[in-house]
Amino acid sequence: MKRIVLHAGLPKTGTTSTQEFLARETEALAAHGILFPVPRADLRERGRAQGIGIGWHSALTRLVSQKPGALAPGEWEAWTDEFARFAADPSLHTLMLSQEGMLLNRKASGVRLLVDALPAGQRDVVLVLRPALGWLTSLWEQLVRGGDPVRPADFSRAHAYLNGGFARSIQTILQQVPDARLRLFSFETLAAGEGLLVNFARAIGLPEDVIARAAVAPRVNSGLPQDMVAALLACNRAGIDQPAFVAIRGALARAARRRKGRLPRASIFPEALTRAILDRYEADRRILRDHFGIDLPAEAPPPGDALALTPDDWQRLRAEAAPFLSATAQAAWNRVSS
Structure with missing residues (x-):
């Protein structure tokens, strides 16, 4: 049976680095029967020249965000042509897609449109999770670096997380991808030892010659203190x-x-919001441990005021x-x- 791997999130868990690495390895992966579609190479190269790691993946990003009107003419058709090629080619056994917005997408119809277009096969939903406060801090910092002056207290993603946490988002995506096999990983575990790309590549079953190049792949995002x-x-x-x-x-x-x-990381969120996020995350940890068998690390409130x-x-x-x-x-x- 053919296999379809949906790498669905979280954002800020090395997803851009992973996508860029897989895009560079398309020929090597195809030689092993693994298709990682990159139908708009012009977007990828333009994004790389501008230092934007996900430019090549924009069609999938806009699709799952339910912005199909923003797709270039023929852009979505290029993706579906790749899906059809995978289904018809007996030498291809695994289709890999990576779009970090799938897990937290609030417009389920976009994910369903993608899922309905996929060929038949065993579907694996792969998720990398990390402690919520550190994750939300990284998301907020990314907004500020991009020029968005949103106040931490008004950060919509933090308030959305409080509505149900990771556990509810996982239940939602499993409803959107029927009969999927769920594979959960801890970001901290993957980032240890040989490093995130190597450990992630090995966890999802990539061939060893590709994994060897993951060890020296350049980082896409550097961040700021x-x-x-x-x-x-x-x-x-x-x-x-x-x-x-x-x-x-x-x-x-x-x-x-x-x-x-x-410098040591400090708190960006008001005290009450910080406490609410930590409480929600503790509930998440219990649910994920009891129902999905994954142990995420505990998280303590950071000292000081980062702002x-x-x-x-x-x-x-x-x-x-x-x-x-x-x-x-x-x-x-x-x-x-x-």
Whole structure:
């Protein structure tokens, strides 16, 4: 029987790095009977040139978010043609799809449209989970780095998580993918030892010659330390224009690469919201352990306030960013950081 692997989330568990790695290995995977469709190579190359790891996967992203009107002409048909090729080719035994929005997608019709288009076969839903507070913090930081000034207290994903947690989302996706076999992994477990890509590739049964290249695959996302994310939020709130914001973000990213180590993570959410997230996660841990047999690590409230930058913090950040800023961006940065 043919096998279909749906890597459905979570976001911020190495999904972009995984997708980029699989996209680079399409020929090697196909030689082993594994199809990882990349029907829009032009989008992939454009995204890679712009430093956007998921540009090549945009059709699937917009589909499961129920934005089919945003698809380019023929884009979805290119995917369904790949599905048909998989069904017809006896040398192909595994179809792999990776789209991290499937688990938490609030518009089930998008996932159903994808599932209904898939060929027959054993369906495996693969999920990588991580402690909720750290995961939500990473999601919020990604928004800020992209220029969205949403306050942590108003972060919609945090409030959506409180409505049912991971357990409810898992039940929903299993309803959307009937007869699926669920495979759950802990992000912390996969990230240990030989590293996330190697352990994930081995867990889903990729061939060893492909796994060997996972050990040296470049990272897609580098992130920023929390003090730099807090500084970007301050830029947003100060109304810095987009060109200056992009320049400051780039300067901080370059400065971050020069740092030796990272500052300890601290809390970004208000105390009551932090406690509610931790309580919801503890309930999740019990449900997932009792019903799905996976042990996720406990999570404690982090110390301090990540968004409270002291004068010494600002002085350090000014000194780190200054070598990488133009005069115009420096003037905007000075208005915020002084």
